[in-house]
Amino acid sequence: MSQTIPCMIMRGGTSRGPYLQISDLPQDREACAEILLKVMGSGHELQLDGIGGGNSLTSKVAMVGPATHPEADVDYLFAQVGIVEQKVDFSPNCGNMLSGVAPFAIETGLFPASQDKTTVRIHNLNTGKIIHATVLTPNGRVQYDGDTIISGTNSPAAPIEVTFLDVEGAKTGKLLPTGQVTNVIDSVEVTCLDAATPVVLINAKDLNKAGSESPSELDSDIEFMTRLEKIRLQAGQLMGMGDVSNSVIPKPILLSPALHGGTITARYFVPHKCHKALAVTGSIAIVTACCTPGTVATKMLESQDAESYFVLEHPSGTIELSVKRKQGDHSALESVSLIRTAKKIMSGNIYLS
Structure with a gap:
């Protein structure tokens, strides 16, 4: 019998992909990568056997789970999945897919919603950084409909305010890794x-x-x-x-x-x-x-x-x-904020063969 994994497909910002719970995936990165390749249908330019879209912007995966950081509410792990190439890169972060993390966490019960707006503190496992995402939750439910349009999409949605804290040195630990400005x-x-x-x-x-x-x-x-x-x-x-x-x-x-x-x-x-x-x-x-x-x-x-x-x-x-x-120190930044949107497309199970 085929293995199945619960999944929600969302547009996050100008990207799209599956949102999965970390607990449903192997802890070992190589084993996890094998699952993600099957989920996305990598190895074929159209990703026919999976849900990837044959484009780097639609061959992304967000994995969300309980926080392992004292200043966060949930953990978020991002993966860029190859299309033709059978490889998964866990090294980058994706701020667009991150836009859907707070809605997904609320929808799946990983974090409770407030009655008006809900701020979810997200620990990015790729970089170790903390990001705050504020979503509209009237009556305790995520609101997706709205009038906000971001460039690169063709439909309006509810605004999601995303604030990145302590952005310097996300991967290398230094703002200027070479030690030089140029x-x-x-x-x-x-x-x-x-x-x-x-x-x-x-x-x-x-x-x-x-x-x-x-x-x-x-x-x-x-x-x-x-x-x-x-x-x-x-x-x-x-x-x-x-x-x-x-x-x-x-x-x-x-x-x-x-x-x-x-x-x-x-x-x-x-x-x-x-x-x-x-x-x-x-x-x-x-x-x-x-x-x-x-x-x-x-x-x-x-x-x-x-x-x-x-x-x-x-x-x-x-x-x-x-x-x-x-x-x-006006040249040093405490945080950077912007508005994104997200859209829930479907929820169900991914079948792996």
Whole structure:
């Protein structure tokens, strides 16, 4: 008889995937990875035998369970699952899938709902960081319907406020893992920065790009993509992450001046394709760079004042973030907040064969 696992499929931000309870999965990461590959149907470009969508943004898994951290209410483990490749990467975080963690925790009884709004303190097992997510829960039930539309989606929903605390050094333990604000890799100035996720920030013009190209235009430029990967691999070494050829981090990001009144324009890579919008964790890294003197980002800004609100332009529109700065040091951030949405698509059982 086929094994089954309870599952809820949700859109979290601009991503989609199954939300599973940690207790329903093996504790051993390799054994867990084998289950996730079956769940998503990896090994086929369409993921026909599973529920993956044949795209990196729809081949993601969120696993949620009781908190193991004293300042959290639930644990959250994220996995990026390969599509054709039979591999699972537990190293990155995903802020979009994180948007569905609080609703899932409430729906499954992992955390009780309040009568108006409910804030769930989430311990991210990928990074060890704490994130607060506040969802609307009128009469103690999660509200999904609303009027908030985020770029990269096509339907309005209820707002979910997500606040990332202590974003610096999510994977490497350092905001600037190389010890320098900028480095030169392959004759290009870059900023290697770790805030919510490790990234490599590059001025688009230094790679002969405008920075406003569409994802498909960038993906189809083989020479450019090859050089970008070469820079990423060297950055991984400089950041103390070793050989990152089989990891999705660090993520390369092209930056260019804003064209529509925002703070800056970004093209974010995941890492071998350009994201059609902009990842939450990547957004936090960019904003942190915009607050850190001397980075590739701050060199492109017209104003370097201690701003608290940022609008990042990306291929599908914009993403807006606000920051709370630490007292006495405006270049250090206490937290970064933004609004996301989530949609419950189905709940049931996944059959594994």
